[in-house]
């Protein structure tokens with residue numbers, strides 16, 4: 094391979110891209126054949142696949158063989174330090190098995206300690222402990238996804254009593270997030286953050302949506318579903334299962350069938366370790382009526398459910414809502430670490446603290462569906478001051494941005510032209526009750542004239558991956574899951590575990606006993622020689638059986654439909 098000698102960045106990018114293709118190709122071997130030999134050059138891979146005992150039926154040996162080879166391939170292929178293309182190098186190194194444990198890779202303990210630390214803060218001990226722990230389980234390398242969205246529009250038709258009207262929710266939003274980056278979507282409530290996140294996750298009917306969303310320069314395809322993780326705003330968890338049970342069921346149901354049950358359980362255990370959930374792994378999740386784990390722990394379980402399958406793109410809707418600032422910081426710090434393992438992360442966020450704000454790589458600021466800023470989070474404040482808007486006091490940047498886009502100009506200096514316009518609008522509003530969002534208009538215009546054109550040009554540039562790698566995104570689905578019968582058995586078991594408290598509650602027992610007594614009364618002192626009561630009794634019995642059977646089915650249908658609604662069609666996730 095020529096990569097080691099070339100010093101030009103384009104040569105390196107190509108070489109890296111080739112290496113990536115090799116690693117990813119070999120990783121697809123991993124899942125199709127259960128072979129662990131995924132790292133290294135083509136020659137490495139070929140030599141290994143031909144000579145290695147990793148094709149033996151003993152899966153333990155397979156993984157162990159792979160672990161040794163991943164380690165020995167490391168020095169030969171360590172490219173991360175050779176280039177300025179940070180994202181690609183991270184993605185490449187992730188694909189070469191050198192990333193943080195969030196990829197699910199085997200990483201030697203010393204290498205993790207020596208590599209980039211995830212946190213500088215003392216308060217993040219459990220996340221730090223988790224990220225510096227040794228993970229023994231091996232999953233496939235993270236496939237890099239370069240996410241780009243250009244001029245996204247979204248409209249809905251709202252139906253009134255007599256007429257229907259069209260409502261524009263998003264008006265031409267553009268931006269990008271690359272492997273290793275954490276993109277935050279910020280804006281006031283109702284600005285369109287969740288809508289944009291859903292659009293990026295391909296969760297909308299394509300007819301209502303305008304513009305383009307591309308993944309490695311390719312449009313959305315159903316094969317991408319298994320590479321995208323989506324953490325919804327509301328936690329979709331079973332309250333009576335423990336943290337360990339929840340993650341183990343997810344592993345058993347969602348990991349590929351090439352892995353043994355024991356390996357899947359091991360993967361669940363390693364996710365628990367990665368997320369720092371060991372202390373509460375035997376605690377029930379809890380819900381409105383059952384006391385369980387804390388809000389932050391619950392959020393981490395939701396994230397664990399999604400990172401279990403090693404998605405390349407992770408989308409999160411308000412992962413820090415209703416959490417205190419320290420817990421919120423822990424969650425974002427964890428996301429930052431997950432991103433550094435080569436994943437692309439997009440999250441909506443409401444009111445981040447200033448420490449939390451500085452963890453974001455990129456930022457999208459929305460107001461009423463319009464884009465007011467897209468760029469590096471670290472450059473947001475200097476951009477707004479360049480257009481004449483800056484805080485008059487020392488202020489949390491997130492607070493400043495939200496005040497600005499909400500039109501709350503106390504303690505904010507604004508350009509005199511905008512001040513004048515605001516005065517006129519206030520007068521109009523007073524005299525003629527005409528509403529106009531002058532601040533948003535000003536900021537939108539400023540963005541369009543100052544940044545939008547340049548950013549769009551950057552978005553038009555092709556992503557630095559070989560066509561071969563790009564095309565892999567359109568490959569048929571990864572091999573998932575169990576047969577329908579195995580799923581049925583596992584789901585029944587999970588259903589019984591989840592509702593054991595319900596089934597064996599005194600209320601349920603009383604209900605069954607009382608029904609039995611009432612039914613028994615039908616035969617009370619009946620004449621067994623006569624035909625009529627027996628017949629009516631049989632009919633009642635038959636009726637009760639049917640009713641019991643149907644009500645059992647109905648309660649299961651209720652849960653399944655809830656899960657499927659929550660997943661908006663991606664049934665396989667929680668099934």
Ligand SMILES: Nc1ncnc2c1ncn2[C@@H]1O[C@H](COP(=O)(O)OP(=O)(O)OP(=O)(O)O)[C@@H](O)[C@H]1O
Pocket residue numbers: 249251260262280281282283284285286287288289
């Ligand atoms: N299907 C729909 N029909 C009608 N209005 C909709 C629909 N979907 C979204 N909206 C409206 O679009 C706007 C943006 O909604 P969205 O949920 O994306 O906001 P958000 O920024 O995520 O808000 P929050 O931070 O409160 O969650 C809201 O005013 C919402 O009422």
